[in-house]
Amino acid sequence: MNIFVAGSTGVIGQLLLPKLVQAGHEVVGMTHNPQRKEFIESWGARGVVADAFDREGMIAVIEDIRPDVVIHQLTSLSEWNLEDNARIRMEGTRHLVEAAQAAGVKRMIAQSISWAYEPGDYPATEEVSLDIHAPAPRKSTIDGIVSLEHAVAQLPNHVILRYGMLYGPNTWYDAKGSVAEKVVHRALPSTDGVTSFLHVEDAANAALLALDWPIGPVNIVDDEPAAGRLWLPVYADALQAPTPEYQAGSHRGERGASNAKARKEYGWEPLYPTWRSGFAHALE
Numbered sequence: 001m002n003i004f005v006a007g008s009t010g011v012i013g014q015l016l017l018p019k020l021v022q023a024g025h026e027v028v029g030m031t032h033n034p035q036r037k038e039f040i041e042s043w044g045a046r047g048v049v050a051d052a053f054d055r056e057g058m059i060a061v062i063e064d065i066r067p068d069v070v071i072h073q074l075t076s077l078s079e080w081n082l083e084d085n086a087r088i089r090m091e092g093t094r095h096l097v098e099a100a101q102a103a104g105v106k107r108m109i110a111q112s113i114s115w116a117y118e119p120g121d122y123p124a125t126e127e128v129s130l131d132i133h134a135p136a137p138r139k140s141t142i143d144g145i146v147s148l149e150h151a152v153a154q155l156p157n158h159v160i161l162r163y164g165m166l167y168g169p170n171t172w173y174d175a176k177g178s179v180a181e182k183v184v185h186r187a188l189p190s191t192d193g194v195t196s197f198l199h200v201e202d203a204a205n206a207a208l209l210a211l212d213w214p215i216g217p218v219n220i221v222d223d224e225p226a227a228g229r230l231w232l233p234v235y236a237d238a239l240q241a242p243t244p245e246y247q248a249g250s251h252r253g254e255r256g257a258s259n260a261k262a263r264k265e266y267g268w269e270p271l272y273p274t275w276r277s278g279f280a281h282a283l284e
Helices: 013-022 034-042 055-065 082-102 138-152 178-184 200-212 228-239 260-265 275-282
Strands: 002-006 026-031 046-049 069-072 107-113 157-163 165-167 197-199 216-220
Touching (some): 002 013, 002 055, 013 026, 013 200, 026 034, 034 046, 055 082, 082 107, 082 138, 107 138, 107 200, 157 200, 165 275, 178 228, 228 275
Parallel strands (some): 002 026, 002 069, 069 107, 107 157, 157 216, 165 197
């Protein structure tokens, strides 16, 4: 297939592009940074420079390429700027969808998150509602996700990948990432809040497999949602950092997510089924 990847040099995109090329697809990778075009081409794809916030520019690019599938991996997370990320989920996604519609593209695979569900006592399945009544500051993230998923659903064949918290190379949880820095300085307490994790390699593999998946949302998370009091000491140990302090309580929506649909209905199998071994492997 002819596949257009937006956000092709991000932490998932840079793993996904070589997989798509190796699978025999014709791949075009988009970046807003001209200096990254050579990376895209080194992975065997064609590189294009475009700005997701430029609606007319996006329409022109997609109409020129006329891909069979658009894969949406756009984020703005390198500096932990949640407002910028919400904007790209809203405006960037809308422009990407409108460009796809103008070019007659029917299928889109899009990156979402698995911690946007309404509060609950158990890991969320895809049938659980998103947390549309969330207060600030969580509201900004939820509004961005709701807008993204609504826009993507305008295409007849859409798959929404609700990823877990990403760890692995170039993520916040990398040895040089922002979370690692906090843990090293004992500035991040362990809590009762539950997180579902996902290694970036598994995120990229899921995007590749999703080319053949049914429409709709699906949680792409590992097998073991866990409270911070369980996973954070393991992560700190893998970093050779001090044991974190425990702080009782959790934040809204920290319930984790279930991967039963992906595993049982789609046959997806993560390479890293649990953070217990995944953290150590990622930080070797």
